[in-house]
Structures are given as C-alpha cells and as structure tokens.
Amino acid sequence: MTGGDSDIPETVAVVGGGAVGTTAAYDLARDGADVTLFEAGDIASGSTGRASGICYDAFAEDVDAAVAQRALERFRAFDGQGDFELSPWPYVWLAREGDEKRADAIREQVPRMQKHGRNVELADLETLESEFSDLNLDDVAVAAVAHDAAHVIPPTYPPLLAEKAAEAGATVRTNTPVALSTDPTGVVVDGEDEVAEFDAVLVAAGAHSKQLLAAVDVPIAMKPYRVQALTASDELDIPICYDATGGFYLRPHPDGLLAGDGTEEVESDPDDWNRDADDWFVSDVSAGVEHRAGCSPDVERTWAGLCTATPDHDPLLGELRDGLYVATGFQGHGFMRSPALGEAIAAQIRGGEGIEPFDPTRFDGDEEFEIVEGMDVE
Template identity: 35%
Template sequence: MTHATVIGAGSIGVSVAAHLANRDVDVTILDRGYAAGETTGKAGGLIFSQLHEPSDVRAMDYSIEYFRSLSDDDNHFTFHQTGFLRVGTEAERPVFEHEVAMQQEAGADVRLVEPDEMRSIYPDLSLDGVTVGTYAPADGYADPHTFTTTLLADAEADGVDYRPGTSVTDIDPGDSPSVTTDEGTIETDVVAIAAGPWSHRVASLAGIDLPVKPYRAQALVTTPVDVDIGTVYDAHEEVYFRREQEGGLLVGDGTEEVESDPDDYSQRADFDFLAKMSDTIDHRLSAGEVGVQNAWAGLCTATPDGHPLVGRPPFEPGGASRPNGVVVAAGLQGHGFMRSPAVGRAVAALLCNDRQTYSDWDPTRFDAHPGDFEIEEMLKLEGKHHHLR
C-alpha cells in the first residue's frame, strides 16, 4: 500500500493520518470543514486509563505515553498530568474493586483509595457521602483542539496532504478504490472513514451499513474559582469536572442516550443540565459564587456493544462480504479524543501489517445485524458489570 485517503480531520482522522505517514504511506486527509472543527473541538479533554474493559485499558497505556511524548516535544501542546480521581459510595465499591483489579492486571497504575487518601490528593474536594474511590496518578487532561492541530502540523511536515473544505460525494470501495469529492476524484489504495457522528452517512456512500448512532453530551466552563483541583469523576452523580487553564472548571456529562441528527441537533446546553452541574459544584467544592462562562453540547457516537469499530467492516453487520478498499475508525463512545493515538496505531498496523491490534474493536465481530440498538453512555458505571449488582 502506498496511498491512503482519510475522511475526517478530527483527532481520530488526524491520528490515523499521522501514524500512516510515519510508516511512509502517502496520505490525503479530507474534511468538509476544518481540523477539530466539530466533535473534537467540543470534547472535554479527559485522558484516563480507568476504563471498563482490558483492551481499552491497554489502549490507553499507548495513548497516554503518546500524549506525554508529544507534550515533551512540542511547546504548543501540553498534557496536564494531574491524576484522575473517581469517587463513589458503597453502591459503587464492588465495581471499583473489580475494575481496579482488572486495570492493574492490564498494566494501569491505578489503586483503590479511601477518604483519608482522597483528602490528601484533593484537599478542596468535599467528600460528603463519598466512602470509596479509585485514583490513577498518570491520568489527566489536554486540549483536544490543540492536540489535533499540533499533530496535523507535524503530519503535514511529513508530507500529508490536508484538504479542508472538501466534501465527499461518493466512494468506490472496490479493488481500485476512489473517493469523489466536490473538487474531483482521488484514486487511492484504501479509504479510512473517521468522520465521527457522520461516519454512518459517509460509509453508506460505499454501500456499507455501519452500526453507529450519534448521541448528544453537554459541558460547561465556569468563571475562575479559587480551588485546587485536578480531574474528578463523581460516579454516583455521573458528573466529571477538571481544572481549566484559565482558572475555571470544565464540568460535564449531561449525556442523552437517544439518537441525534448530526446536521440538526441543539448545540446549546439545556437548563436542566446547567442547574444540575451548578448543584454538583456547590456540593463538591467550596468555591463560593460561581458563574457559567460558556456552555455547549456536542456529539458522541455509540455502537451496539459499546466497543469501537476499528478495522475492515463488512457491508452489513453479520454479513460475510466486505470491501477491500475501506477501513473504519468510528464509534468511540465519547472517548475518541483520548483513544485517538491508539486508534491511529491500530489502523496503521492493520493496513501495513494486516494485524488487528485490538480484537474487541474488530467491525466483523457481530454475528447478525443488531437492529435498532440502545445507546449506552460509557463513562458511567451503571450496567457495565451486571454480575456485581
């Protein structure tokens, strides 16, 4: 393979392009808008290894090291290694204990923590009702837009041809693949679809029925607060918050587990979300009077089983035939930015070595079409380990 065409210039698409360019593959990357202009630019920027499945934990080992390395090498991008504390009640303890054991076995530096240690980690955090937590000191956060544009600049220096403002109108997925755009046709060896919530529509241009659904999530940034805090997830209330560099807090989740139209959804945060986040801040932090500086909604993309679709897809789930000239990198369940380095590596390994890095992510894993599947938000604990409930 000598040439790849990547559709989508968010963190996933740019990572795919950068990893392929590092293997001396010529890459063209297309986006109807501009880099990090949609889902990536609205992401919360959390980077953490405390995930629910071993394959995802192992993927984050690579991603965290990638973020750290880029941060060390480039003064435009910074990975803030603040640590990540999850807090909960006795209702969350069985899941916390199970996940910490699994995460440690998968190689993560994470431990179960009790209230005394939590107070030493974040003294300004109120532990009212909290009886248990988990903590990973290597976790943290970064700015998704800066990461993507920094990595794209590096990729362009390596020869990647970036074409913003280019709409894809057709894909030929056959033995001699091509991508038709409003600027002309590109002959290529493989088409990589990394279009986030638009991935289903883009894949349909190649005759592929991709089982993904976009769903809405919300976040806000407060006015500056005088508290010392890093990155926290309240697993009982299902809310995360972290420090922003300007002195405020980024607070979020507000997930709606219903399908949204990526071309027609409300990008404004709901009043109920703003009220709940305000109550959480008052409850967990003695920050005094706190205002809202900015609030928004973005889109995540779900799959039937919560695992990403990274690899060569069949024309339809459960089908035996699949196109030779298409790979997908979609359905990251709201964790796309932080897993983007691992996804880029996985796509490059598959295309250059024909090796599937994470079997749980293989798009051919479904035995049958899942039909109208339910959307499940992946940061929360509820429903993840049924045998513990």
C-alpha cells in the same frame, strides 16, 4: 495498488481531521504511504474541538488498558510540541453511599486494572480530601484514583498531528467535504464529479461516519448522541473527578473549572442537533459541582457536542470491505485513546493485524441497541 508490495496500500485517503484521523494520517505518512487527509471544515472542527480533554488509563479490560497506556505514552512524547500541552493530574472516580451497584463495580474494577499494570488504587477518603482542599467526599462510599491521568485542551492536538502528517509528506485538504465511492475505493470531493481513487480509504469522520458509509450501502452499528459541558471561572483545588452516582465530571481548566456529561441517550442527526447546552444540564451540573466541591460555579461558557455509541461500547476500528476502513464508536473516550487508535488503524491499513475485539464486522450494522453513558462504571 500503485507500486511497491502489492498487498500494502500505497495511496490512502483519510476522511476526517479530528484526533483520530490526523493521528492515522501522520502514522500512515511516516510509514511511507501517499496520504491525503480530507477535512470538511477546519482541522479539529468536529467533536475533538468540543471535548473536555480528560485522559486516563483506568480501563479494566486488557485491550483497553493497553490502548490507553500507549495513548498516554504518545501524548507524553507530543507534550510541548506546537500548542499541545499535557497536564498530568490524578483522575478520581467515585460512587456515593447507597449506590451499591456502582460501589461494587469500582471495587471489582480496580484489581483488574492493577492486574494490567495500571497505577490505580482504591482511595483512602481522608487522605484524598487532605490532598485536594476543595474536594468534599462526605457522602462517598468508595473512590479510586488513577495516577497516570492528565487533562489537555483537545483542539490543540489535531493541528499538531496534521502538521506532522504534512511534514511527513501527507496532503492536508481542509474545507473539503467528501463522499465515498466504493467501486473503486475512492472519494468524491463535494461539487466535483470525478472519483479520486485510492488503494485504501479510512473513514474517521466522527458522528458523520455512519451517514457517509450508509450512502454507499455499508451499514455500521453506531449512533451519534449528544453530551454537554461548561466552563466556569472558579479556581478549585480538585483532581479530575467523575461522580458516577451523580453522573457528572469536573476537572481543572485554564478558565478555572470544566464540568460536564449531560448525556442525551437518544440518537442525534449529525447535521441537525442543538450545539448549545440545555438549561437542565447547566442547573444539574452546577448543583453537582456545588455538592462535590462546595462552590456554586460562575458559569462562563456552555456547549454540546456529539459522541458515538456502539452496541457493546467498544470502537468500530478496522476494515469493513476490501480497502474500506472505519474508525468511530468511541463512546465518549475517543480523544484520550486517539494516539493509540489512530496508530493501530494506520498499522492495520499498512498490513498489520489491527485490534481484533474492535473489528467493525463483528456487527451487521442493523443491530437494535440502547445508547448508554460512556463513563458509567456499572
């Protein structure tokens, strides 16, 4: 520790300039820590730059609901700063007739969400169709609406937070890949021999977090997996919508429309994966959009990106070893929760309690587990 209260880390390295790392860097710097943020490429060049920007607070577990509520609260406070804009818009999720399992899951979730104060309700299908002229609910068994939801352009968020972190005193080093050194707690900048020592290191390196930690013999129970998205020029009158039976989502977008999912339920190598969307995804999601919104999309751009899975689908957020922290495993919901999760890990590093159900040491790191689609409601 370098002065001050000997229990509270003064110098902190944050590895990763995505939504979570930049938020943590900002909150740590605001709290008086001497922060250095290391980003291998440009700010937001990881998964955050490829995310769809769907945000909502429709979570049934108390911890998740509180985190999502806090995240939306902070997004609202950042709205209009820099290039970041939050566009409030309802989020609808639904199950089709014949899909009783998901229909029951939605019926069961909504009262639990309401119990945690979330502004959600089971939808009257006719009313919903009349509110969104392009939304077709003919085959739907049950739909729910979250009124506290929004869409954003994700790569506009980390630059704002990195700028705020720098204003609060953090050093932001882009195009600076690092490796870890755990004895002492530190990082080694690529191409340099010397260890830069810190009181604490936060690994918020997205899909690379497991690889970085494995190199210093700290295994974590996380698997990166590939998901896909596209934009199309069609301007549709739709809510943000997740068709749980169809396994795809859509949202309004400045280009017209954004649709996605295309989860590949196998572990990806974070250094060797296909950044382009697969033909099957474009064809399936286009059919889904046509089915749900009555329009064959005029596709403009398609892409893939990586999400991170854990055995219980909850994040790995907290201390792994003395002074070594991790924030990953967001199961496709990392962007929408980043303002709260970055804040929580920053507070924990500075002596707070952290979020107990997300404690990364609940796993040994060598667990066998299946990757499952992050948004599914089963």
